[in-house]
Amino acid sequence: MAKEKSDLLQGTLDMLILKTLALDAMHGWGIAQRIEQISDGVLNINQGSLYPALYRLEQQGWIESEWGSSDNNRQAKYYKLTRAGRKQLAQETQNWERISAAIAQILRAS
Amino acid sequence: MFRKLFLSIRSIVMRNRLEGNLDRELRFHLEMETEKNIKRGLPREEARLEALRSFGSVEKVKDECRDESGVSFFDALWQDLRYGFRVLLKRPAFTLIALVVLALGIGANTAIFSVVYGVLLRPLPYDRGEDIVFARQQAPQAGITNLPFSVKELNDYREQNQSFQSLVEYHSMSFILYGRGEPKYVTTGVVSHNFFDVLGVKPLLGRTFLPEDEEKGAEAALVLSYKYWRESYGGDPNIVGEKLQMNDRPHIVIGVLPSIPQYPQENDVYMPTTACPIRSSQRVIENRNARMVNVFGRLRPGVSLDQARADFTLIAARFKEQHPESYPDSRGYGVGLMSLKEELTREARPTLLILLGTAGLVLLIACANVANLMLAHLMRRERELAIRAALGAGRRRLIRQLLTESALLATGGGILGILFAAGGLHLLVAFAARFTTRAAEIEIDASVLAFTLIISVLTGILFGLLPALAMKGSLTSSIREGGQTTAGHRRHRLRNSLLVSQVAVSFVLLIGAGLMVRSLLRLQQVEPGFDPAGVLTMSINLNWSKYNRPEQTRDFFTRLVRKVQESPGVSSAAVASTFPMDQIGINYGPFNRNIQIEGRLVGPSEPVTQADFRIASPDYFKTIKLPLIKGRYFTEADDEKSLRVALINQSMAKHQWMNEDPIGRKVSLDQGETWLTIVGIVGDVKQYGPDRESTDELYTPFAQTPGGRALLIRTSGDPMSLARQTQNAAYETDPEVAITDVRALEQVRDETLAAPRLMTTLLLLFAGLALTITTAGIAGVIALSVSQRTNEIGIRMAMGATPARVIWALTRQGLLLVTFGVAIGLGGALGLSHILRGLLFDVQPTDLITYTAVSFVLIVTAAVACFLPARKATAIDPIQALRAD
Numbered sequence: 004m005a006k007e008k009s010d011l012l013q014g015t016l017d018m019l020i021l022k023t024l025a026l027d028a029m030h031g032w033g034i035a036q037r038i039e040q041i042s043d044g045v046l047n048i049n050q051g052s053l054y055p056a057l058y059r060l061e062q063q064g065w066i067e068s069e070w071g072s073s074d075n076n077r078q079a080k081y082y083k084l085t086r087a088g089r090k091q092l093a094q095e096t097q098n099w100e101r102i103s104a105a106i107a108q109i110l111r112a113s
Numbered sequence: 114m115f116r117k118l119f120l121s122i123r124s125i126v127m128r129n130r131l132e133g134n135l136d137r138e139l140r141f142h143l144e145m146e147t148e149k150n151i152k153r154g155l156p157r158e159e160a161r162l163e164a165l166r167s168f169g170s171v172e173k174v175k176d177e178c179r180d181e182s183g184v185s186f187f188d189a190l191w192q193d194l195r196y197g198f199r200v201l202l203k204r205p206a207f208t209l210i211a212l213v214v215l216a217l218g219i220g221a222n223t224a225i226f227s228v229v230y231g232v233l234l235r236p237l238p239y240d241r242g243e244d245i246v247f248a249r250q251q252a253p254q255a256g257i258t259n260l261p262f263s264v265k266e267l268n269d270y271r272e273q274n275q276s277f278q279s280l281v282e283y284h285s286m287s288f289i290l291y292g293r294g295e296p297k298y299v300t301t302g303v304v305s306h307n308f309f310d311v312l313g314v315k316p317l318l319g320r321t322f323l324p325e326d327e328e329k330g331a332e333a334a335l336v337l338s339y340k341y342w343r344e345s346y347g348g349d350p351n352i353v354g355e356k357l358q359m360n361d362r363p364h365i366v367i368g369v370l371p372s373i374p375q376y377p378q379e380n381d382v383y384m385p386t387t388a389c390p391i392r393s394s395q396r397v398i399e400n401r402n403a404r405m406v407n408v409f410g411r412l413r414p415g416v417s418l419d420q421a422r423a424d425f426t427l428i429a430a431r432f433k434e435q436h437p438e439s440y441p442d443s444r445g446y447g448v449g450l451m452s453l454k455e456e457l458t459r460e461a462r463p464t465l466l467i468l469l470g471t472a473g474l475v476l477l478i479a480c481a482n483v484a485n486l487m488l489a490h491l492m493r494r495e496r497e498l499a500i501r502a503a504l505g506a507g508r509r510r511l512i513r514q515l516l517t518e519s520a521l522l523a524t525g526g527g528i529l530g531i532l533f534a535a536g537g538l539h540l541l542v543a544f545a546a547r548f549t550t551r552a553a554e555i556e557i558d559a560s561v562l563a564f565t566l567i568i569s570v571l572t573g574i575l576f577g578l579l580p581a582l583a584m585k586g587s588l589t590s591s592i593r594e595g596g597q598t599t600a601g602h603r604r605h606r607l608r609n610s611l612l613v614s615q616v617a618v619s620f621v622l623l624i625g626a627g628l629m630v631r632s633l634l635r636l637q638q639v640e641p642g643f644d645p646a647g648v649l650t651m652s653i654n655l656n657w658s659k660y661n662r663p664e665q666t667r668d669f670f671t672r673l674v675r676k677v678q679e680s681p682g683v684s685s686a687a688v689a690s691t692f693p694m695d696q697i698g699i700n701y702g703p704f705n706r707n708i709q710i711e712g713r714l715v716g717p718s719e720p721v722t723q724a725d726f727r728i729a730s731p732d733y734f735k736t737i738k739l740p741l742i743k744g745r746y747f748t749e750a751d752d753e754k755s756l757r758v759a760l761i762n763q764s765m766a767k768h769q770w771m772n773e774d775p776i777g778r779k780v781s782l783d784q785g786e787t788w789l790t791i792v793g794i795v796g797d798v799k800q801y802g803p804d805r806e807s808t809d810e811l812y813t814p815f816a817q818t819p820g821g822r823a824l825l826i827r828t829s830g831d832p833m834s835l836a837r838q839t840q841n842a843a844y845e846t847d848p849e850v851a852i853t854d855v856r857a858l859e860q861v862r863d864e865t866l867a868a869p870r871l872m873t874t875l876l877l878l879f880a881g882l883a884l885t886i887t888t889a890g891i892a893g894v895i896a897l898s899v900s901q902r903t904n905e906i907g908i909r910m911a912m913g914a915t916p917a918r919v920i921w922a923l924t925r926q927g928l929l930l931v932t933f934g935v936a937i938g939l940g941g942a943l944g945l946s947h948i949l950r951g952l953l954f955d956v957q958p959t960d961l962i963t964y965t966a967v968s969f970v971l972i973v974t975a976a977v978a979c980f981l982p983a984r985k986a987t988a989i990d991p992i993q994a995l996r997a998d
Binding site for chain 1: 141180
């Protein structure tokens with residue numbers, strides 16, 4: 004647990020959720036696990052904050068949800084990306100790359 | 114948008130399910146996390162706690178989820194409402210002031226609007242009332258715009274016009290009705306048989322008139338008004354068919370009217386023209402100049418008012434050609450048509466519109482004031498709001514919260530306002546009744562309530578949105594900078610301009626009220642030309658069918674006056690045609706008669722000499738203290754056997770004889786058949802109210818020209834104390850008389866000022882309201898300024914500023930705004946006050962005294978309002994003040 008953790012930038016959580024769901028439908032806990040795993044524990048997600056984000060994304064029509072059985076045969080709410088969500092993800096990814104490239108350039112320059 | 118709404122609605126429907134789902138979803142998450150922790154080797158309890166820890170507050174997450182999902186719209190509304198209630202209840206002073214201010218503003222508007230609606234806007238309660246048109250004859254050269262029709266004229270118009278379906282004749286008289294109980298003096302509408310059909314009035318009982326009721330020799334028929342039927346016959350359903358004695362013949366009741374407002378006037382009973390002994394007499398029917406009836410009718414479909422006017426004008430021109438003797442050039446002749454609605458409301462319209470405008474301005478001031486209160490309230494809550502914003506409440510949500518609060522206040526104010534309006538409405542109805550018979554229709558009905566609802570909502574939006582918009586942006590900055598932000602300055606500017614506009618509008622209202630007060634004072638100062646104090650008046654109405662010879666009338670009144678004179682407490686008594694400022698006289702104007710002056714020829718194109726004709730017994734002048742200018746009064750010697758004499762008033766002497774002496778000259782009222790010798794000149798009397806110029810007047814002695822109905826009695830005590838004994842004396846002289854209008858002459862005179870007085874009172878009330886609200890607003894702004902500048906004031910005082918300097922600095926700030934407001938208000942008042950011109954007597958709308966006095970009052974009041982809160986500033990302890998921020 005000695006790893007340094009970074010706070011999540013505002014708005015990035017939404018993008019990470021969309022990205023996670025782009026692979027497969029997933030329940031809330033699963034999304035949290037996956038983000039942690041893939042980021043190798045660098046990103047410090049407050050697990051609770053995941054859910055309001057999910058509700059917000061659903062309200063915006065980027066994801067939708069349905070109840071299904073989990074691996075251990077329990078009822079879980081699964082989220083999956085909608086077409087609008089896919090478009091949104093593409094856009095946000097592009098944005099992100101442009102901005103991070105710009106920031107990286109500035110940091111290199113100094 | 115629709116999707117959002119749909120989701121919102123869906124989520125309300127599915128709200129319980131969502132709550133359950135949310136629970137299940139989060140529980141699933143925690144269980145999974147706990148299991149993961151157990152797998153990592155933690156004991157079960159520890160694993161659960163660790164899961165909860167990494168999750169954060171479950172309740173908070175749930176809350177946020179609810180916010181994010183569609184539930185929030187209505188949920189938030191409910192939350193806002195509850196929160197709004199709490200906030201308002203936590204600040205009872207603010208809430209109470211705002212509610213009262215709004216209730217007064219909205220109440221005033223509701224009350225005035227219900228009058229405006231009932232009188233001006235509501236359709237007439239008649240079948241297609243908009244097609245009903247009133248006709249008026251005019252003699253423009255003689256200054257007469259409202260000449261009734263003679264029966265001959267009416268018949269000609271009936272035959273020759275092409276615009277009306279039918280023409281209706283109407284006039285009102287008073288007769289004594291001997292029914293059940295005491296003799297009653299009843300106002301009687303004398304109408305053509307089609308009167309009720311044209312108005313579209315269906316009877317409540319029995320029937321209305323048929324053509325055969327108006328035939329010559331038909332049995333006299335009566336239709337009773339609803340009110341008279343209830344009051345005099347207790348609503349007896351068997352009244353139809355009953356015979357009542359009137360004018361010495363039986364009248365059969367054929368019907369009762371429903372409870373509707375009557376036009377053109379309220380009457381107790383109605384009779385067809387043939388039942389009226391005067392209207393059916395030959396001298397009225399045959400005489401083209403016996404003008405006594407009013408005419409109205411219903412236009413044919415498709416005929417416009419202008420077409421009908423052209424039609425009537427053509428007929429009028431024909432009259433002039435065929436009967437030049439009845440339409441002399443010296444008087445001019447014309448005919449005018451006016452829609453019934455306009456006819457009924459034309460007197461009331463300007464007054465009511467002015468009142469509505471005034472009430473509207475008061476509401477605007479109330480709005481500005483409450484907006485300022487809200488703003489102040491908001492500035493005190495700034496940090497709370499900033500914290501809420503920082504915690505994630507969106508700006509829109511905060512604005513919605515503010516609007517919810519203002520909507521709550523406006524609704525409360527509206528409800529209270531309706532109660533205010535309902536409480537004060539009867540006063541306004543009595544006021545409106547002086548101008549229009551439509552006053553009876555005034556009520557707070559659905560339309561009025563809708564109006565109140567709309568103005569409440571608009572008010573709420575207006576005073577809620579202004580402060581909300583002023584919050585624009587920079588909420589976060591207020592945390593950092595502790596209130597002294599640019600947004601803070603913007604809010605100050607808004608507060609200041611709200612204050613300036615309140616002052617300006619108040620100034621305009623005060624000018625309006627001030628001008629009315631000046632005008633009323635002028636009216637009260639008018640010398641009436643007689644002394645009403647200590648005089649009792651009453652009308653003695655004889656059963657005229659028994660008094661068909663003048664000697665009988667003379668005998669009755671001579672005996673009555675003698676009897677009254679001998680009664681204790683009476684210093685003098687007299688009989689006269691009418692008494693000064695009699696309401697009937699005011700309504701109908703001077704009783705002008707043509708006069709010939711001996712030795713003076715009047716050419717055909719010259720105006721005929723006219724004078725207001727009055728009859729008076731010798732003691733009349735002494736009784737009302739009408740001064741003698743020259744010559745002598747009438748005496749007991751001026752009786753039927755002696756020389757025919759007359760008195761004239763000063764105006765007539767001046768107009769007709771200029772510098773000559775009129776005494777000894779002769780005049781005639783009957784084209785030279787009999788000549789009256791002028792024996793004296795008496796003073797002018799404001800017979801028709803203080804606002805009207807005295808006309809030329811001619812008096813003849815009662816003994817020589819018996820007629821009239823007014824009994825006047827002077828006493829040294831309270832005139833009303835003589836009322837009973839005088840009435841008894843009249844009944845003893847003839848038990849069949851009907852006595853009306855028993856009043857002190859002072860009261861009669863006061864009545865003439867009742868309408869301007871009430872109008873002045875209303876405008877004063879509104880202006881006072883505006884001034885109070887504005888003054889409170891000024892004090893509030895200064896008080897807030899003091900509390901916000903505690904720091905600065907502290908520094909100044911620490912640097913040695915005297916309390917007087919500090920107070921002056923704060924007061925000056927307020928006075929500057931007030932002066933600015935007065936300057937704007939001055940412009941507004943100069944622009945608007947001419948609207949009042951028609952209501953002002955002997956006062957210019959730009960009256961310097963009023964403007965000076967109002968500016969003075971406003972600035973002094975404002976100075977006090979600034980000074981009181983500013984004085985508190987000096988109580989600030991510099992040390993504490995410096996620590997305050």
